[in-house]
Amino acid sequence: MQDLEITAYLHAIELQPKSVYIVHEKTERLLPMHSHTKSQFTYVEGGIAYIYTENKTYFIPARHYVWIPKGLPHFVKVRTSATITRNLYFYTDDDHTEPFYGKLGIYPVNTLLYEMIGFTNNWNGDIEKKDNTYHFMAAIKNILPQLSTRSFPIALPTTTNSRLRPIVLYMAQYFGQQITLESISSRFGMGERTLSRLFQSTMNISFLQYLKLLRIVRAIEMILQEDRSTTDIAYLTGYNSLAAFSKAFFQLTNIRPSDFAKHNS
Structure with a gap:
């Protein structure tokens, strides 16, 4: 435009x-x-x-x-x-x-x-x-x-921080892999405590909280846009079991992934 x-x-x-x-x-x-x-x-x-x-x-x-x-x-x-x-x-x-x-x-x-x-x-x-x-x-x-008494709670913090932005972009691409604080710290050449503090100070969120948010956002995208089972989506977003995925999904959205899929089909 x-x-x-x-x-x-x-x-x-x-x-x-x-x-x-x-x-x-x-x-x-x-x-x-x-x-x-x-x-x-x-x-x-x-x-x-x-x-x-x-x-x-x-x-x-x-x-x-x-x-x-x-x-x-x-x-x-x-x-x-x-x-x-x-x-x-x-x-x-x-x-x-x-x-x-x-x-x-x-x-x-x-x-x-x-x-x-x-x-x-x-x-x-x-x-x-x-x-x-x-x-x-x-x-x-x-x-x-x-x-409208209950807001949908999914919001990903963003950053322009030169040290953190490459890490966030990497996580956005490989969210389905077994990402840990240790593996990301090693890949980007910084200590685990340094990386943890960087997330907290720059985006006011912990590394693990950010990873969980990112995975649930991607899961919701898959539910709405792809013809996949809830079990498939759980594994594709980095969870080792459907139960762990459902628990994380519910904690962030107050609804089970299967119910969310039904309501938005």
């Missing part, structure tokens, strides 16, 4: 501060790091999307949405063109009424919200107070704090 197109798109979102701006196209995913004076609701209808902020990568599976508060720098990325996202940009003059509106969160979409989102399919651009559809859009925003 050219700079002029980006400027025009962002200007269109901001033009009417008290409106709801609707986009069902794939424009948002083409933008570089940016922010809005409006709050953003992005629903992932099919596939997987990622929200990148300045220090974390948030994972959004299908039938989930992300709420991005006003002013938060971010960009959206998808792995395949088949991923469908729907973007609603909301007025913010009432954001102070609910703590929900002030923080980024990823939430599952229940049947009610799914039907409401689907009802907006034929609308695009600004929905203003004078429009008959405005109260419907306001109702979507108003019910979010009540419907």
Whole structure:
């Protein structure tokens, strides 16, 4: 996307501060790091999307949405063109009424919200107070704090640290192998305590916590995008047994991998 197109798109979102701006196209995913004076609701209808902020990568599976508060720098990325996202940009003059509106969160979409989102399919651009559809859009925003009480907890820290970034990239490529603190320390020529401290000080997470997060993210990708059994996915993501994989998955997501697969099939 050219700079002029980006400027025009962002200007269109901001033009009417008290409106709801609707986009069902794939424009948002083409933008570089940016922010809005409006709050953003992005629903992932099919596939997987990622929200990148300045220090974390948030994972959004299908039938989930992300709420991005006003002013938060971010960009959206998808792995395949088949991923469908729907973007609603909301007025913010009432954001102070609910703590929900002030923080980024990823939430599952229940049947009610799914039907409401689907009802907006034929609308695009600004929905203003004078429009008959405005109260419907306001109702979507108003019910979010009540419907969305538990955020999907998968977020991978990111880093530009010159010592740690090559290690993180290596782990992203070989997450299915038997990676240990000892093996990574040896490969990259640093002590185990040094590497452990580097993870903690740079990304505020332990080496083992990061590895577990990485593996569960990759497992979720496989569940949503590949026709594999839960047992296969367990071994492909570096676990020695289905039981160990299921336990780690549940600890991070509060749902068993088999149940997650059923709910997102």
